[in-house]
Amino acid sequence: MDTTKSHNQNSAEDELPSLLWGLDPVFSAYARLYIKDILQMRESRQVPGIYFYKTHPLFQVDMLGTVVYRREREDFYCYGVDDSTGVINCLCWKDKKWRDHGDAVKATGRAAGGGFNVEDQLRKLQEEQRSSSLLEIGDLLRVRGYLKTSRDQREIMASSFYKVNDPVMEVQISRMLEMPQLYKDCYNKPFHVPSSELNAGNTDTGGPSNFQSLLGQSVHILKEFLKEKEVSRFRPYDVEYLLHPLIQRSVPDTSVHEESNSAGPAISTQIRNLLKETLKLLQGEGEIFRKVLSQDEVYNVTEQDKNLLAAICDVLREDCKKEKYAEKGCHVLHILSSVRQRYSQNLSKEALEVALKFLECNSDIISTMDSHYTVL
Template identity: 80%
Template sequence: MASGEENTEDELSSLLWGLDPVFSAYVRLYVKDILQLRESRQVPGIYFYKNHPLFQVDVLGTVVYRREREDFYCYGVDDSTGVINCLCWKDEKWRDHGDSVKGKGCGGVFKVEEQLRKLREAQRSSWILEIGDLLRVRGSLKTSREQREIMASFFYKVSDPVMDVQIARMLEIPQLYRDCYDKPFQVSSTELEAGITNAGGPSNFPSLLVQSVRILKDFLKEKEVAKFRPYDIEYLLHPLIQGPAPGKSTGQESTSVGPFSTQVKNLLKETLKLLQTEGEIFRKVLSPDELYNVTEQDKDLLAAIRNVIGEDSKREKYAEKGCHVLHILSSVRQRYSRNLSREALEVALKFLECNSDIISTMDSHYTVL
């Protein structure tokens, strides 16, 4: 098996990453290779195994350490090639309902409350692990304090008394390496032409992406835009790509056919991805409507953050140091949007701090004035 260490091969343009099926999958790599992945120079939070871009992984291993916090668990998962830290958020309904339903069934009578309590207990037991338990976790990769970790979006304890799950995985992963991961990601000339060809050629797209990000940032700030849809701002990128004819790329109406329209849409798509990665924008609700909120202009989000910090800073636990960013993130997700990213929260916190609404007491801790 080849290593995923950094090589001298240049990265493909981020406009092409979606053509690689690995990019949209939960990649089943060995932990050793996950720890050695190189981070993209174009988009933070994207990593490369050889020339395959990825940001989500699927890991199965034994819990070798466990730390509990108010809002999440940290599990160290060992798959026999290495150990990686997995941050697993607690489900709020455990605290809301975990022990609220009491009583036992009797006399053969079916009691809905009792059965519901048993189901909740079964679910909770599958999500709370001890050292030695087998854990499967799926999530996105992050680098925190120079340490690679998994931000879990899905995890559970695996019951594997005869090791059939582990054996099946041991047989499956080498096959995935041979058939997919170790084979280079190659793009045909047809895909290049359809996806990113423009007057300056493919090599211009990294610089075009930088320009388009700057254009949208300046526009959103200058106009104080709070919400938008992609088709509302598509016309702003027309000058970056040569249009089919003079006068066709001005105004707010986009050209609907031909390579020009495809190039603009691809550039806009990648620009929005990058702005989301930076936390400048986020989607409060994931729906086909594709409505984006501008972080610094979202008054409801800023109010929710101020309220969380203001209320919890009065509690004895947070009175001295203030509220940690992860606690704030968990609370705001419950109150405002479960889709809020940490990057977007940090942008909002910085904005509030610059406006003297909150202050940073120490690293990653905040309180009100």
């Protein structure tokens, strides 16, 4: 136990600047870790929501385990998942079509007559799909999602999940054999930054402390630009030029004059890395989000996205007429679930909260109590 604490403290002191995290392949992947390691990972001092397994930064995991407890809410399930090393809570959102149209689908099936019936076959297919997302205690669950710490407890916010049918334990045995090899070949090996990147990042810009200063300036510049120009959507290359002066000022004149051929690529690499981390921070704050995850990297500006604001108002206008929400209004998690189904599955809670605050400041909606909103 003392060894683990000592290791964590040493790792915290040696934490690499966030601009270099993208060089680690683990950072962009769904890490397949044991639950006991997920629960013990420390959170980054630089960026909340990023965690470290030894020297590897990560924020999303791929997990397989047995459901040991189950709690149901209106919009999501809470599954306790056990992989024999520990238990972690997984928050899995319900699919809106199962909540809203399940009864109608069943009624259609019962009304069908004998023989082949398209609607009846469709109902059977939908029921099969529904059963894969409805789990009971003892079922095998596979989850992919990002990590979050809520009320001092680590949990997984699922982006995808499904029940695994594994009657002869083929899937579980395969994973049991795979995991030790992954730890040996990847996770337990220290993350070494290439010396060229380390020199380009740390030496030319004045060290890790200056990285954080550059990142703060970059975030401020981009926020001011988006607000002043009332930008609703943009791509990274649309705003990359805004960061050129920051990097150019931070590079010593001698390196530019003496090594003009090599300094150029180093500067462009730093600009791209700085922009990548800036966008990541703005996403974490909810200032921007990606409506669609595709190769065309388009970011929506939360406060300027009129379709998003309209979708939120429509949800509140419709649902606050229901008796259940008439008095207190709709909880932020209910709004999030509804807007995700109506507008974008990739909308984060942080982006929703920014949009709600913007609408409230404009007197379009009002908060009735903590985390509850209604229309005026």
